[in-house]
Amino acid sequence: MQKLYIITLILLTGCKQVDNKFELSGTVIGDTDAIVVLIQAGQSRFDAETSPIIDGKFHITGSLEYPEEFSLMTEKSDQSIFNPLSIFIAPNDKIGIELNTKDIEKSIVKGSLVHDEFQQYLKIVDRYVEDLLDQLRDEYYTAEAINDTLKMREIEIQAAELKELKGQRAYKYIKNNPKSFVSAYSLYENKDLFDTKQVDELLSLLDKSLHNSKHIYDIVHADRNQPGKKASDFTLKDSQNNDITFSKFAKDKIVLMEFWASWCGPCRKANPKLEAIYQQYKGQGFEILGISQDRDIQVLQESIAKDQITWINLLDVKGINAVTRLYNYSSLPANILIDRNGIVVARNINIYNIENEIIKLLR
Structure with a gap:
């Protein structure tokens, strides 16, 4: 150590x-x-x-x-x-x-000490759990195809247990390596797996020099756009180069904000499932709002056409004003569910749980 x-x-x-x-x-x-x-x-x-x-x-x-x-x-x-x-x-x-x-x-x-440390971290915290989650994801899609709801529920429970295990491993790693940039990274990446008390504890343990990093800065401001909070407003260009202001778009609607990109494989794989959900519930006051990390409108338009998605997509901006940063996301795909009053209900919902969460809000 x-x-x-x-x-x-x-x-x-x-x-x-x-x-x-x-x-x-x-x-x-x-x-x-x-x-x-x-x-x-x-x-x-x-x-x-x-x-x-x-x-x-x-x-x-x-x-x-x-x-x-x-x-x-x-x-x-x-x-x-x-x-x-x-x-x-x-x-x-x-x-x-x-x-x-x-x-x-x-x-x-070769030649990067921090990468070597990162590899150690991945072995301890990430890889075992992520490999098992990938297996469960494939099993879930198989069960879903034959409408085996009992198996689907069983897999959901297993996935929740694995995420809890990942949180435990990350918590231990951060406590044992309070001066490491990788610990700052881990705390940010896994913050949704910790409760508020644990986040505060780990922040207090981390070396003060790490508090200037973007990971810790965003954690300190992570109360933005958490469940129970009002969703932050923003304006971005859509795929037709029109300005879309979130508060106007989302007024009196249930909105799933989906963060994705044309170059993100898991995002593209999820798009058909999301499109089916959208078609099922869009007439009941439900909307999906895509936040794309593409910078080129033509590339985004081509991806939309190829995946046959019909919800509105916006192009995120770069740097400190990025909506991904405003909503405390650093990896794709990611999502956030917002109710008719503009209040955040849930974050990072598994693709196979999204429909259930939407149905709850429609009742």
């Missing part, structure tokens, strides 16, 4: 330097007829850094104030589903990567 503290102290020192640039140099194993794309968590594909692949090699540079999570992937012009490598990058990192597009889990990352 002392090693983790030393790693983070090195990173903290690095963050105080004027030059906070990072550098990725690597080779691609597999299909090289593409570009390499690096996307910071919570940002759009259209804010990404990119590099051509020349003789099997790529090179990307950028700058950071604090360590951040990124997704690294290859991309072709006609591609819609991606399998990214999750990496953590710190200011001043010089990272060497062997990106294996045939089996992304076999990719090799």
Whole structure:
């Protein structure tokens, strides 16, 4: 554990330097007829850094104030589903990567202490639980196809138990690593798995230097848009370039706000299910409002047409005014359910529970 503290102290020192640039140099194993794309968590594909692949090699540079999570992937012009490598990058990192597009889990990352720490965290907290949740998700879709409601309910209970287990593991990790940027990341990512008392306890344990990071800043302001709170207002452009103000759109309606993007595989997979729900209940005062992380209206329009979705979609903006940040989300897909009075009812509802939550509000 002392090693983790030393790693983070090195990173903290690095963050105080004027030059906070990072550098990725690597080779691609597999299909090289593409570009390499690096996307910071919570940002759009259209804010990404990119590099051509020349003789099997790529090179990307950028700058950071604090360590951040990124997704690294290859991309072709006609591609819609991606399998990214999750990496953590710190200011001043010089990272060497062997990106294996045939089996992304076999990719090799060298030269980043914070990424090494992140991998340890994933082994302890995330991977076991997420793999089981993926299995349950597939089992649920199978049960749903044959309307096996008993099996569906059984899977829902199992999924809730696994999420509780993930919360317990994250809680223990943060307590044992209070000086780690990965702990700040974990607290933010798993905040919905903790009660208010636990969040306050973990915040008090974290090193004060971490409180300037965006993760902790957003946690401190996380009472915005929580269940029981009034949903924050905003105005964004829709897919036809019209201004849409949320408060006007949502007046006297039940609204499922769905955060997604054209490049998000799980988002695209969920769209047909969401469209079926929308068609079922839209005549009863229910609406879905998509908040897309795409920056290009044409790309969004093409995704809407391909997935045959008919609800209104808005394009989020970048940076401090992003609606994803306003609503405290950093990963996709995500959602929030709002009642007819504009009050947040629930956050991050499982795709297979959304319809039940809507029915409750329609009664």
